Amino acid sequence: MIFALPLEPATLADIAQALSVGVMLCGFWMLLQRRLVNVVRTYAAQAFLLALAAAWQAYVQDERQLLTTAVIILVAKALIVPAVLNRIIVKLDLRRSVATSVGFGRGLVGAMGLVGFSMLLVFPVTTTSGALTRETLAMALSVVFLGFWMIITRNRAISQVIALMALENGVLLAVVGVKGMPLVVEMITAVLVLLTFMVFGIFFFHIRTRFDSLDVRNLERVHIIPWLRSS
Amino acid sequence: MTLILLPILLGIPALGALILGFLPARTGAAWMNVAFSAATLAVAGVFVSGPLPPPTLFVLVDDLNRLMIALIAFVGFTTSLFSVGYLQREIDSGHLKGFPARLYHPLFQIFVGMMLLAVVSNNLGVLWVAMEGGTLATVFLVASAQTDQAIRAAWKYLMLCSVGIALALLGTTLIYFAAQPVLGEGLNAMAWSGLQEVAADLNPALMGMAFVFLLVGYGTKIGLVPLHAWLPDAHGEGPAPVSAMLSGLFLGVGLVALLRIKTLMGPLVSPLIPGPAMMALGLVSLAFSGFMLYRRRYYKFGLAYSSIEHMGIATFALGLGGPLAAFAGLLHLLAHGLIKASLFSIGGVVVQIKGVQDMKALRDLTTTHPMVGWALVAGFLALMGLPPFGLFLSELLLLVAVVTVQPWLAVVLALGILVATGALLLFLQRMAFGKEPGLPGLDAGAAIELPAVGKPVEWSKASLCVFLMIPVGLNLAAAVALGLGLLGPVGDWLVRAAKVVGS
Numbered sequence: 001m002i003f004a005l006p007l008e009p010a011t012l013a014d015i016a017q018a019l020s021v022g023v024m025l026c027g028f029w030m031l032l033q034r035r036l037v038n039v040v041r042t043y044a045a046q047a048f049l050l051a052l053a054a055a056w057q058a059y060v061q062d063e064r065q066l067l068t069t070a071v072i073i074l075v076a077k078a079l080i081v082p083a084v085l086n087r088i089i090v091k092l093d094l095r096r097s098v099a100t101s102v103g104f105g106r107g108l109v110g111a112m113g114l115v116g117f118s119m120l121l122v123f124p125v126t127t128t129s130g131a132l133t134r135e136t137l138a139m140a141l142s143v144v145f146l147g148f149w150m151i152i153t154r155n156r157a158i159s160q161v162i163a164l165m166a167l168e169n170g171v172l173l174a175v176v177g178v179k180g181m182p183l184v185v186e187m188i189t190a191v192l193v194l195l196t197f198m199v200f201g202i203f204f205f206h207i208r209t210r211f212d213s214l215d216v217r218n219l220e221r222v223h224i225i226p227w228l229r230s231s
Numbered sequence: 232m233t234l235i236l237l238p239i240l241l242g243i244p245a246l247g248a249l250i251l252g253f254l255p256a257r258t259g260a261a262w263m264n265v266a267f268s269a270a271t272l273a274v275a276g277v278f279v280s281g282p283l284p285p286p287t288l289f290v291l292v293d294d295l296n297r298l299m300i301a302l303i304a305f306v307g308f309t310t311s312l313f314s315v316g317y318l319q320r321e322i323d324s325g326h327l328k329g330f331p332a333r334l335y336h337p338l339f340q341i342f343v344g345m346m347l348l349a350v351v352s353n354n355l356g357v358l359w360v361a362m363e364g365g366t367l368a369t370v371f372l373v374a375s376a377q378t379d380q381a382i383r384a385a386w387k388y389l390m391l392c393s394v395g396i397a398l399a400l401l402g403t404t405l406i407y408f409a410a411q412p413v414l415g416e417g418l419n420a421m422a423w424s425g426l427q428e429v430a431a432d433l434n435p436a437l438m439g440m441a442f443v444f445l446l447v448g449y450g451t452k453i454g455l456v457p458l459h460a461w462l463p464d465a466h467g468e469g470p471a472p473v474s475a476m477l478s479g480l481f482l483g484v485g486l487v488a489l490l491r492i493k494t495l496m497g498p499l500v501s502p503l504i505p506g507p508a509m510m511a512l513g514l515v516s517l518a519f520s521g522f523m524l525y526r527r528r529y530y531k532f533g534l535a536y537s538s539i540e541h542m543g544i545a546t547f548a549l550g551l552g553g554p555l556a557a558f559a560g561l562l563h564l565l566a567h568g569l570i571k572a573s574l575f576s577i578g579g580v581v582v583q584i585k586g587v588q589d590m591k592a593l594r595d596l597t598t599t600h601p602m603v604g605w606a607l608v609a610g611f612l613a614l615m616g617l618p619p620f621g622l623f624l625s626e627l628l629l630l631v632a633v634v635t636v637q638p639w640l641a642v643v644l645a646l647g648i649l650v651a652t653g654a655l656l657l658f659l660q661r662m663a664f665g666k667e668p669g670l671p672g673l674d675a676g677a678a679i680e681l682p683a684v685g686k687p688v689e690w691s692k693a694s695l696c697v698f699l700m701i702p703v704g705l706n707l708a709a710a711v712a713l714g715l716g717l718l719g720p721v722g723d724w725l726v727r728a729a730k731v732v733g734s
Contacts, residue, residue, distance in 0.1 A: 137408065140401070174401055175404050178407055181404065191367075198389060
């Protein structure tokens with residue numbers, strides 16, 4: 001331990017679990033938001049909780065490298081990404097709209113089903129593994145599924161970007177939660193951050209080159225999953 | 232000795248990217264790109280012909296890797312040579328300008344480096360990082376024409392592949408999760424060679440779950456239906472050399488990554504058996520792309536669907552398993568890489584000299600541009616799987632292997648190949664010899680918007696010889712050598728690699 005807190009091992013695990021549940025709940029909350037600005041806020045909260053979870057794992061597993069990961073997540077995902085997203089929203093005047101292809105009610109039922117599904121998937125197959133990572137893994141899988149669900153049910157490119165980043169948060173939750181995944185974690189985090197900036201790079205590139213023709217919404221009409229396009 | 236060469240092999244592209252990043256995108260940079268690619272090829276040649284070093288925690292060189300290193304270095308070199316002529320004309324005609332033109336060569340080197348890193352990596356996490364690095368490098372290249380369509384294609388490519396790769400990362404984590412109780416914490420539990428030794432002791436259910444995620448993740452990179460949506464756009468809108476490398480290398484490296492995971496699953500009795508899953512996806516890809524080929528209007532989109540078809544065949548073969556089918560699958564992978572790289576290069580020149588991509592306007596090339604036209608004929612004959620090219624041998628061997636296991640599957644496979652071959656024959660007939668407009672079937676409304684193309688560009692005979700005929704000739708000659716069994720040491724590597732992955 002870097003420094004010892006007067007806590008039982010069970011409590012340490014409980015706190016880790018609480019943080020991962022928080023990340024999952026943010027994924028749910030994101031699906032409930034009707035305004036894009038609030039989706040971004042919820043995303044920022046999720047990334048912040050993820051950074052906390054990574055820092056907590058660094059303490060529990062006594063892996064100082066994970067602290068680096070936590071800092072990268074905090075700066076890139078919880079601070080810079082929401083700021084950039086907000087700028088895009090203001091520039092494209094997208095503040096009000098969260099266009100969905102599935103109604104909110106049905107969307108929520110589907111999301112709950114996915115969380116249940118991921119628990120049913122993880123719990124039976126991980127009986128031999130330590131309890132600490134098992135719950136985290138179930139939560140992480142839920143976040144991934146929720147992100148996937150959001151990508152499918154949202155029409156706008158910007159919503160899909162946020163959903164993709166939320167999905168990545170889920171994967172990162174699994175990566176930091178599995179004990180002792182060595183060294184590679186930093187590389188993975190770095191690549192994911194690089195990916196994030198590429199996404200924004202293309203977005204801004206597009207906005208800049210098409211600014212005169214006021215054709216900035218072209219990107220909005222890209223359906224990445226063609227057979228799921230709505231109207 | 233051999234391991235000393237590895238940092239050099241990976242260092243050349245890295246150094247190349249660094250140096251080329253500071254040079255302007257004129258011919259000087261293009262020739263330096265060729266020089267770096269040639270150096271990579273030379274080092275790769277020495278590296279793969281040497282003895283195999285024992286695996287370390289990060290590096291694994293076995294027969295399968297040797298094949299892929301050779302393919303990557305070879306296609307990288309031929310494509311860099313073709314790039315010189317192609318890129319010069321793209322810049323002169325104003326298709327490629329400014330920042331993207333400058334970035335082309337460094338990203339070329341980064342892509343080649345990442346592919347090499349992906350195949351030599353023993354660590355599943357590093358493999359993942361290299362695959363994603365390769366994707367990110369090519370996203371910019373696909374977008375480099377800066378047209379609406381190109382940016383949309385890049386966007387689609389980035390988004391779909393990112394979702395895929397995120398799932399692949401989750402799968403990788405699950406494998407570590409399964410390995411940790413057996414191998415303990417640390418790098419060894421992420422090393423493929425370590426995992427393979429204890430493969431029988433891994434938690435089958437957890438590995439099955441991991442395989443599903445990895446199949447979806449790397450399957451997106453391979454372009455398996457229904458995860459293929461990014462592929463035609465990215466191949467169709469990117470510059471021709473980029474399409475050549477994407478189709479020839481990137482898809483294959485993705486398949487090798489999946490193959491590694493499948494090999495780990497071999498001794499397990501898991502709820503999900505990886506072989507049939509890969510076979511099913513492969514057959515669906517073959518059938519789907521075979522029929523979709525008939526509706527393609529644009530040359531490069533057609534080639535992209537043909538890539539889906541051939542990756543489907545290779546995935547099917549490797550999913551089937553057994554030494555013969557695995558041999559056929561690996562051979563198919565290599566031959567397809569070489570042939571498709573040639574066809575995309577030829578296609579790039581065709582589009583430049585004609586100024587259109589629409590196959591309605593591309594006809595009778597053997598009369599108007601004999602050299603390009605006959606190269607196109609050779610390339611298409613190779614792609615259709617005619618002897619003496621490599622795809623003939625691989626498809627024949629695969630059919631033999633399938634007949635001995637499941638005769639009715641052979642019928643399905645043969646029909647799928649025939650359907651796709653028919654479409655390619657239609658393309659070839661029209662583009663190389665066709666006189667009259669309006670062959671039935673090909674004009675049915677394709678929903679893609681007209682890709683941006685411009686005025687016809689001149690290619691002199693001399694530059695055609697140097698920049699098209701030499702690279703295409705080299706690629707096709709290699710494909711013929713594969714088809715005739717004139718493999719030299721490559722044949723031994725293929726047989727041994729097939730034994731490892733086919734068990």
